[in-house]
Amino acid sequence: MDWLQILVLSLIQGLTEFLPVSSSAHLILVPVLTDWPDQGLAFDVALHVGSLTAVVLYFRDELLRMIGSWCRSVTGKGTDEDARLAWWVIIATIPVGIAGLLLQDFLETAARSPLIMVFGLIFFGVVLGIADWRCRGKRSEYRMTWKDALWIGCAQALALIPGTSRSGITMTMALLLGLSREASARFSFLLSIPVIVLAGGLEGVELANTGVDVDWGNLALGALLSAISAYLCIHYFLAFIKRIGMQPFVVYRVLLGLALLWLFA
Template structure:
């Protein structure tokens, strides 16, 4: 890879990982639209590690409190708000983990075409817009019950299909359940932590089996650039949605989906 490809892919991953626009769709489409060679598993791992570092640093205080409360809940069997949230993140991750094991081959072959991506962008973009318009409430993360958590977790499993967007579909489900925009985004970002960890582990396993040569310069640059862009994205997205909401992302998804259908169909 040349440095232009490294910079573009790292920034695209960092920005789109947490926006409701589908990072997987963008990372699939960038090589298609530019005729660049596939970036390879090693660089994918680096990009995800950068995004993981960003969300861990941004929510470090929440994660510290959740971890401490979760450990105490295991020993004392008593749940406070942070322990409930920690258990909620764990439980909501189970559906996407099972779906990945069951449908991975189909998702990585049949559904990675630009046409399927465009359909995911448009359909789930419209659902996000509808949820933000009609169902947005004022509930906070601490007010979620176990049913809410499992429904959001089931929705997250749909994000395995390229074009759906993990953050987009979890925010959609949270908005439909009456959470505020900020609460929906915060829970979605916390949910990203175990998902990214699992993705990195899976990709690292594939990398070890493939014995792919590693370009350490590209890896380090990918981690740093992806991490910086992801951190900035999280910060400004939380500010942005308070004032304007999800509709600009809905419009972007629809325009991008229509453009892809026009180009590839």
């Protein structure tokens, strides 16, 4: 891999992991627009490590409070808002884990169709636009209930369909349930942590079983660039949606979907 491929793939991973625009749709464009070789599983794992590092660092204070309060709650020492938020993240993660196990064969074959990806981009993009326009409320992530978490978790399972966008669909459901824009995004980002751990862990196990040699320098650079771009993305996205909202991302999704349709139809 040359430095340009490392830079482009790292930025795509770091930005699209958290923006509501679908990372899978962007990654499918890379081999179409370039003649680069496949980056390999090891590099994918490194990019996931970078994204995970960014979101953990950004929410480090909240995570420390959540973990401490959650540990106290399971030992019977009381439950506060931080413990509840930790439980809601756990509950919201369960549906995507079950769906991934049950639909693995389908997701590896039929769901990889470019037309399905186009549908996911455009349809769920429009739904995001409607939710942001009509349904956003004022509740924070600390005012969620377990039912809210379960609904958001079920919505997250839809992100297994390429083009849907994990962050996009979870923010959409949160908005529909009456959370504010910032709360919807913050909970989506917190929810990404166990999902990235699960996805990266599975890739890591698969990589270990292959026994291939890796270029540790490229992996370290990719992880670093992914982490930096993801951290900046989270920071500026939260400020951006507070002032402007989701509509620019809706327009972008529709245009990207139409571009993919033109390329693959």
